[in-house]
Amino acid sequence: MCLAPWAFVAIPVCAAPAQPFEAPPSFNAAQIRGVDRVGPNYTILTPVRSDGLIRHYLLATPYGEIAVPGDAMLHMRLNELVALSLLEKVSGSDTFGKSLVQAGLNPLKYTGRLITNPIGTVQSTLGGIGAVFGRIGAGINNAGKTQDDALAGLLGVTSERRTLAAAYGVDPYTDFAPLDAKLKQLSEAAALGGLAVTGALLAVPGAAGIVVSNLSTANKLDNIAISDLARQYTAAQILDLNRAKLTDMGVAPELNAAILANRNYTPIDMAAMVAALDSMKDVAGRPVFIDRAAAADTRATAFFMRRLAELMAKEARPRGYAQIVALGGLPFASTRDGRIVTVAPIDALSWTAESASRFGAFTAERKALAAKAAGELRITGQATALARKQLKAEGWTLVEGQKP
Numbered sequence: 001m002c003l004a005p006w007a008f009v010a011i012p013v014c015a016a017p018a019q020p021f022e023a024p025p026s027f028n029a030a031q032i033r034g035v036d037r038v039g040p041n042y043t044i045l046t047p048v049r050s051d052g053l054i055r056h057y058l059l060a061t062p063y064g065e066i067a068v069p070g071d072a073m074l075h076m077r078l079n080e081l082v083a084l085s086l087l088e089k090v091s092g093s094d095t096f097g098k099s100l101v102q103a104g105l106n107p108l109k110y111t112g113r114l115i116t117n118p119i120g121t122v123q124s125t126l127g128g129i130g131a132v133f134g135r136i137g138a139g140i141n142n143a144g145k146t147q148d149d150a151l152a153g154l155l156g157v158t159s160e161r162r163t164l165a166a167a168y169g170v171d172p173y174t175d176f177a178p179l180d181a182k183l184k185q186l187s188e189a190a191a192l193g194g195l196a197v198t199g200a201l202l203a204v205p206g207a208a209g210i211v212v213s214n215l216s217t218a219n220k221l222d223n224i225a226i227s228d229l230a231r232q233y234t235a236a237q238i239l240d241l242n243r244a245k246l247t248d249m250g251v252a253p254e255l256n257a258a259i260l261a262n263r264n265y266t267p268i269d270m271a272a273m274v275a276a277l278d279s280m281k282d283v284a285g286r287p288v289f290i291d292r293a294a295a296a297d298t299r300a301t302a303f304f305m306r307r308l309a310e311l312m313a314k315e316a317r318p319r320g321y322a323q324i325v326a327l328g329g330l331p332f333a334s335t336r337d338g339r340i341v342t343v344a345p346i347d348a349l350s351w352t353a354e355s356a357s358r359f360g361a362f363t364a365e366r367k368a369l370a371a372k373a374a375g376e377l378r379i380t381g382q383a384t385a386l387a388r389k390q391l392k393a394e395g396w397t398l399v400e401g402q403k404p
Helices: 071-091 094-102 129-137 148-155 159-167 177-193 226-232 235-248 253-260 267-278 286-293 299-319 353-369 385-393
Strands: 042-044 048-050 055-061 064-069 321-327 330-335 339-344 374-379 396-399
Touching (some): 064 071, 159 226, 286 299, 286 330, 299 339
């Protein structure tokens, strides 16, 4: 009997030729669609390498080199960098300086450019495709257990900071250190000086509103827009809303506690993910998604899961989702017409040995779940010719260029 192509063992696998693999492609940063290679405070270095699933970017900035895994996270970081450049203009503006003087504060204490880690790399690491699915499939273990200082940091975010961050379209709980420091600096100045956030802190004409928001989502949590949650609700209040919605979905208390304790998600990420799942009220098995999401042990993996939830929610009704299932550690959906589908933030799918192994595992588990079920993989990016051919041979319909 021939062994399945994903069964990597030290014995011959029939007499058929070895499965072809390819090296993952690299890209010219200037030719990647929807990406501005150069911005006010960053340059995307070229070439941009990929790992069989996503592109890995390296940005040169005044704050050090920034490693960014994946198109989805890149758009978030670029939005944050643009917002940061505008906030630096605010802190250096005459209007802001005069406002501080009038408030009895020393402008030198609160203005000036903050340079963080000027020679290092601001890491946002993620290994290859195996790391994404391996981590998600590994179980909860100790991933993201709450640390006192991390929780204190969330609870210490002020209303001034929330209002300021929301005005510039960024997450008030951002993990991007330079932006975090600038938000802290300006919100403290506002609080100590009694400044209106909508006044001196929006002193650069047209500053607020030109940043593409990281907060936008098609879904609402308890009928509250994500941008309103970011601006008006404390971290504790958002966590309470998340907890209640997860309980309503049938998530067990232990799993509920584990996902909410995972500090690889910001409260806004968690709200966006929970809101997406909550929008799929007629889809069974949503706790399966939470079980996988709770195991995210890096920031990048957590953000991948947030985007996966948002993309799946967008497609749930038109694709006829019936139930969330797990294949190879990744959430898929079984449909009412008998397909197994997912829609994922995959940028550049190529047929490497590792991606072949992972998709082979998806295929094997799909057949074990429903032997005759057709597979459908929808991705936001593009695939190589070899990846298309091999996926078709394994019974997958591939749809590329899915709108994020």
